C-alpha cells in the first residue's frame with residue numbers, strides 16, 4: 001500500500017492551501033530558491049520545517065498527535081562486540097525501515113537519536129486516523145526489521161537471530177516546539193511525549209507497546225492483546241499498556 005510521491009507539498013497544502021511543487025518541472029524554480037523536499041517526509045517541503053518554527057515563536061501550537069518511539073535493543077553491547085562498519089550498516093538498515101514504515105502512513109521521522117527514532121503522526125500532514133496509522137507503522141516496522149538480513153546478531157548460544165526492536169506508542173495533545181540554538185529544528189514536546197518514551201523503554205524486543213488511549217482505537221487490529229499495569233519512572237501511578245505483536 002505504498003503511497004505514490006506527491007507533486008506538491010502536503011503540509012503547505014493542508015495548512016495554507018498553497019500548492020508548493022516539490023517534484024516535476026514546476027519544482028525547479030522553487031529548488032533554485034532553496035525550497036526542497038524535507039528529510040522528515042518526502043511529501044513535505046523545507047518551508048514546512050521553518051514555517052512551524054515561526055508559528056511556535058508567536059504562540060503555543062498545541063495539537064492532537066500520536067508519537068512513536070523505536071529503538072534497537074542491546075545496541076550498546078552490540079556496538080562493543082561488533083565491527084564499526086557493521087554497526088553503521090545495521091543502524092542504516094534500521095533507519096531505512098523506520099522511514100519507509102512511517103512515510104507510507106503520512107508520519108514524519110522527526111529525530112534519529114543514536115539507536116532510537118521519534119516519529120510523529122498528524123503533523124504536519126493531518127490524518128483523522130493518525131492513531132491507527134501509527135500502530136500500523138509500528139507493526140510494519142517490526143515485520144520489516146525481522147526480514148532484514150543485516151539486522152541479525154549471534155546470541156549467547158551461537159545462533160543467528162533478529163536484533164530486537166522495542167516500540168512504544170501514545171496519543172494525546174502535545175506542543176510543537178523549537179529545540180537547539182545553533183541548529184534550529186522543530187520537535188514535539190509535552191508530558192504525552194515523555195509517556196510515549198517511557199512506554200517504549202518498557203517494551204520487550206519484538207513488541208509494540210501501546211497505551212490504553214491508543215488501544216481503544218485499534219482494538220480490532222489485535223482483539224486479544226495482553227494488558228499489563230507498568231510502573232514507569234517519573235510518571236505517577238502504574239500505566240496500563242497493551243502488547244501488540246505483528
Ligand SMILES: [Zn+2]
Pocket residue numbers: 009010011012013020044045046047048
Ligand atoms: Zn511545505
